[in-house]
Amino acid sequence: MLDSNETIVAIASPTTPAMRGIVRMSGQSVVPILEAVGIKSSQAKRAQVIQSRIDLGTPLGKLDIAVSLWPTSQSYTGQPSAELHTIGSAPVLQSIVNVLTTAGARAARPGEFTMRAFLAGRLDLPQAEAVLGVIEAEQRGSLEHALNQLAGNLSRPLEQMRSEMLDLLADVEAGLDFVDEDIEFISDEALVERLSVIHAAVDKTRQSMESRGGNRSRAIVAFRGNPNAGKSHLINALVGREVAIVADVAGTTRDVVSVETTLDGHAVQWVDTAGIESRAQHDPLFEITAASQAHALRASQNADVRIWCVDACHDDLAAQRRYFETHDGSSKRSSIDIWVATKSDLIDSTQRQPDWMYTSVITGDGVDRLRDRVSQFVASHDKEEVGSIMGTAARCSGSLAHAATCIETAIRFVQQGDGHEFVASELRVAVECLGEVTGAVYTDDILDRVFGRFCIGK
Ligand SMILES: Nc1nc2c(ncn2[C@@H]2O[C@H](COP(=O)(O)OP(=O)(O)OP(=O)(O)O)[C@@H](O)[C@H]2O)c(=O)[nH]1
Ligand SMILES: [Mg+2]
Known part of the structure; x- marks a missing residue:
């Protein structure tokens, strides 16, 4: 195991340019190392903020610096610790680390500060892992967890x-x-x-x-759109085999059909649904349609990715998109929508509109691109x-x-x-x-x- 008596140092703020940056140090020799680089603390054994200067040599010269010092074991890591706050420039922060390592500190390994907090009994392991979760949380849900x-x-x-x-x-x-x-x-x-x-x-x-x-990291990809838009053909093309029944008549798919595959090593569940439609109450197909619509809506709401299919020949793609957006109810917080104009072989390429991905199962146009887009999302979802x-x-x-x-x-x-x-x-x-x-x-x-x-x- 790494020696907890050594004094460790590292840049603690993101290395992208920022207003302020932080260098963190922890270990028994924090106070003497600070003194060696000209940062004098009061002898008091309490937490203190020291306004000082640090000499970074040529060409950087002397730099103003604010140092928060915890000189005793009453710190995050349970040992003397310091944070040096200054401008958020990566080369400046790196020079500070260099000056401190020359004065006796050692470069910290990944997670070593939090590991010291764990070893000092400040955190248990699930809490240490939660620190990582907070750092990485990109979405509110994971931050709350x-x-x-x-x-x-x-x-x-x-x-x-x-x-x-x-x-x-x-x-x-x-x-x-x-x-x-x-x-x-x-x-x-x-x-x-x-x-x-x-x-x-x-x-x-x-x-x-x-x-x-x-053990669950299967992403659910649901196909939505008009009847006869080519959803089932597209699913078969993306998966590479016949999983959904396809036909010339609108209303072929009634049940929610799903198949699981792996996409670049990530588990994906592809879900075909009935095309969106409504029927009058006296229509003999009223009940079966209402049931298949309800199933499709539920599948859509559970999906991580919704692929919306509209026939590329449709005369107003934008209006169709607005209609779907307002009529499809709520969706999962972290899900995404991909808008696909199908049957691109039937239109001239000059008619293509931005914000839509064009596909054709006849020419194969756009199928790989769509699969890549899904794969990209699924990989980040897993991460x-x-x-x-x-x-x-x-x-x-x-x-x-x-x-x-x-x-x-x-x-x-x-x-x-x-x-x-x-x-x-x-x-x-x-x-x-x-x-x-x-x-x-x-x-x-x-x-x-x-x-x-x-x-x-x-
Ligand atoms: N030209 C052309 N025709 C296509 C393409 N994809 C599907 N079609 C035709 O569109 C029709 C409907 O295809 P499906 O895949 O069954 O459509 P769907 O959206 O699943 O239809 P429902 O299940 O009835 O909602 C069939 O006649 C297909 O041959 C395509 O890329 N190009
Ligand atoms: Mg279908």
Whole structure:
């Protein structure tokens, strides 16, 4: 593991040009290193802001700098720390880092500041991962998840389950010490009952993690548009095989038809829907149409990508688009719409309009481009899910599943009247698995996996 006694330094602000930039330093030698570069702190042991200057040599010269100093363990990392605030220019910030490394600091590795916060007991592992989630959150939903996790919403119940398991284990092990004396610390019925409660809680946490995306990153792509616009043909062309029935008559597709494929390594579910139409109540097809429209609308609202198909020969594409936009109800927060003019082989290329992607299943025009566009979205959709707190789910669902299995086995042992030493050994493993999730038990490998995903300076 990396040595926590060394003093580390890194640029902590984005390296794109900005008004202000920050260099962060943490470790036992923060105060002497600052002094070595001419930044004097008051001797007081409290947090302080120092207005000073730092000499960056030629050609940069001396620069005004504001230093926030936490000279004791009362800081984010649990050790003396400082932040040097100055103008947000990458070369200037890099020169400051160079001056500080010459004075004895070492360049920080990715996530090393947050790892120190974890090692100092300031954060547990799910909270450390939530820090990454907050940094990466591009959308409100993921930011809320990350902030909840940072507030301990995941760790608290897990810690509670673990502590209940430890109590049970203590009872079982105490019983083992007194087997000959007929003292019972916990009855078999009570043991099974309490284990069942914990098992249900562990399983629920595992499921909720997985539904948040640990194993789910399938993007749903729905095809919408007018009857006979060529939706089913287009789906077949994109997927490369006949999944949807196609025909010359409008109203061929009635059911929601879906197929799963992988697109550049990402799972995609393609969903064909009935063309958008309405029928008068006395029409014999009224009911079947209403049902297929309702199915199609639901598919559309669940989709991550909606591909809107309008026949390129349509005389007013913009009006058709406005109509769909106002008549299709709400959609998922992070979804996108792609507007496709189909059957481009039937029009002259000079008639093409901006903001529309043109496709033809006869000439193959635009099909690859549309597939690439979907692929691009799906890749970023996956990244967002995995990059934020999905990391926690990916890391932990195995440990939680293992804990659940051990508890099940322990229950079976009790019910079969097997010796409590077997029960105790299952419980011990389960406690360890739960500890791995919160970081109460950790290995270098776990730390590498968690903090290696951070950027340097965090
Ligand atoms: N010229 C030309 N005709 C096409 C193209 N794509 C589809 N068509 C024709 O358009 C008609 C309808 O195609 P479908 O794919 O069944 O259309 P749909 O949108 O699924 O229709 P519904 O399921 O009835 O809503 C068929 O006659 C196709 O041959 C294309 O790119 N060029
Ligand atoms: Mg169809």
